[in-house]
Amino acid sequence: MSYYVGNETGQTPGVIPNKWYEGSVLFLCALYYWHFTGDATYNEEVRVGLEWQSGDSDFLSSNWSQYMGNDDQSFWGVAAMTAAELNLTEYGQYSWLSLAQGVFNTQTQDPSNSGWDDTSCGGGVRWQQYNYMKGYTMKNAISNGLLFQISARLYRYTNDPDYATWAAKIWDWSNEYLINNQTWEIADSVNTTQDCAAQAKWEAAIYGLANKTLNEFFPTKYGDIEYEPTCDPFPTQCYDANNLVFKGHTSSWLGFTALLVPQIYKDIMNRLQTTAKAAAAACTGPGQDGNQCGSAWYQSKYDGRTGMEEQISAADLFSVNMIPFIHSRPQKHLAPLTSTTGGSSTSNPNAGMNDNTHKKQFAPVTTGDRVGAGILTATFVVGLIGGVSWLFTE
Numbered sequence: 226m227s228y229y230v231g232n233e234t235g236q237t238p239g240v241i242p243n244k245w246y247e248g249s250v251l252f253l254c255a256l257y258y259w260h261f262t263g264d265a266t267y268n269e270e271v272r273v274g275l276e277w278q279s280g281d282s283d284f285l286s287s288n289w290s291q292y293m294g295n296d297d298q299s300f301w302g303v304a305a306m307t308a309a310e311l312n313l314t315e316y317g318q319y320s321w322l323s324l325a326q327g328v329f330n331t332q333t334q335d336p337s338n339s340g341w342d343d344t345s346c347g348g349g350v351r352w353q354q355y356n357y358m359k360g361y362t363m364k365n366a367i368s369n370g371l372l373f374q375i376s377a378r379l380y381r382y383t384n385d386p387d388y389a390t391w392a393a394k395i396w397d398w399s400n401e402y403l404i405n406n407q408t409w410e411i412a413d414s415v416n417t418t419q420d421c422a423a424q425a426k427w428e429a430a431i432y433g434l435a436n437k438t439l440n441e442f443f444p445t446k447y448g449d450i451e452y453e454p455t456c457d458p459f460p461t462q463c464y465d466a467n468n469l470v471f472k473g474h475t476s477s478w479l480g481f482t483a484l485l486v487p488q489i490y491k492d493i494m495n496r497l498q499t500t501a502k503a504a505a506a507a508c509t510g511p512g513q514d515g516n517q518c519g520s521a522w523y524q525s526k527y528d529g530r531t532g533m534e535e536q537i538s539a540a541d542l543f544s545v546n547m548i549p550f551i552h553s554r555p556q557k558h559l560a561p562l563t564s565t566t567g568g569s570s571t572s573n574p575n576a577g578m579n580d581n582t583h584k585k586q587f588a589p590v591t592t593g594d595r596v597g598a599g600i601l602t603a604t605f606v607v608g609l610i611g612g613v614s615w616l617f618t619e
């Protein structure tokens with residue numbers, strides 16, 4: 226408290242110069258101190274400072290509006306909530322509880338305040354309150370976490386279910402966009418200009434799916450060589466064209482995934498390289514040059530199967546194995562383009578919607594269709610990795 230001069234002549238109560246929100250932090254510290262020691266020495270300064278900064282019962286003083294963050298405002302709300310919960314004597318115009326409610330109300334339902342915002346990312350509290358501020362386009366952990374805390378504590382104090390509804394709503398949003406509920410790591414923030422694409426949700430998905438794919442289809446027992454369990458071990462039974470090209474899809478999508486998600490580049494490329502060596506040893510079948518590729522690469526020799534699908538799978542694999550060797554284009558530039566990174570293809574959001582000639586009658590579903598649907602589902606799992614990694618921006 227010896228750093229605190231807000232109670233001196235010519236100073237402003239509650240103000241720490243250039244660090245407005247820290248006034249609330251100092252007062253919280255003094256409240257905890259009083260609560261656990263019984264020493265009320267600083268309570269008067271806390272009361273005066275909280276009261277002075279309270280604005281119209283919302284801690285939105287125009288003095289600080291030019292850089293007001295929802296987190297700044299909420300810290301003051303938490304201080305007021307704490308004062309209520311610890312029964313700090315009241316004497317001012319506003320009760321401690323009503324000050325916390327003022328913060329809650331302005332951030333959840335005041336249209337002139339950009340707190341909770343449904344216009345991007347399906348909700349969430351913005352970091353800063355005005356659109357000329359850098360933090361306006363961000364939704365961050367501290368702003369959402371503090372409003373969650375205020376809502377939950379208001380519910381606990383008042384038993385009013387509206388506060389519980391809001392606490393759950395903020396939690397659910399945060400859980401989707403900021404919290405990785407596998408590792409319990411929490412992202413600092415997500416950016417509304419990308420509709421919050423770089424999210425914990427997708428991070429968990431990309432690592433989980435990539436892990437599963439690498440563990441399942443590049444088994445250690447076959448030296449990390451790519452392996453199709455429903456086909457490769459059964460050369461006389463497996464002539465399904467789909468199964469024979471799946472290793473191609475898997476290799477190429479993993480290759481692009483490696484380019485988009487540098488964190489797992491090594492895990493992927495190491496296995497694709499090991500696989501390429503084995504596949505090359507399997508490309509010793511018949512054909513013009515004696516180089517037709519078999520299918521069961523894990524055997525590191527030609528297995529007797531020949532066909533377009535086997536060639537596609539091997540070619541897909543060898544193509545992505547060029548990635549580490551293309552020195553003329555940095556890996557960053559090998560990643561798929563977008564409309565803002567050099568892609569020049571024009572967009573028509575209504576494409577295909579203006580004629581009826583494509584409409585056709587649907588034949589009844591057959592057993593063959595159902596088998597096909599099962600295979601498509603298997604493909605979908607691999608495709609999901611490719612799709613998820615597209616969302617995972619650099």
Ligand SMILES: *[C@@H]1O[C@H](CO)[C@@H](O)[C@H](O)[C@H]1NC(C)=O
Binds near residue numbers: 229232267270
């Ligand atoms: C301001 O508060 C501090 C800490 O409680 C105290 O030591 C100091 O005497 C106060 N100053 C005035 C002018 O009240």
Ligand SMILES: *[C@@H]1O[C@H](CO)[C@@H](O)[C@H](O)[C@H]1NC(C)=O
Binds near residue numbers: 240277286288
């Ligand atoms: C706002 O600034 C004026 C002028 O410095 C000051 O008198 C007043 O106490 C300040 N109010 C708050 C809430 O900081």
Ligand SMILES: *[C@@H]1O[C@H](CO)[C@@H](O)[C@H](O)[C@H]1NC(C)=O
Binds near residue numbers: 432
């Ligand atoms: C991926 O698998 C490795 C073991 O192969 C494990 O250590 C790691 O925690 C897994 N990561 C995820 C996100 O599942």
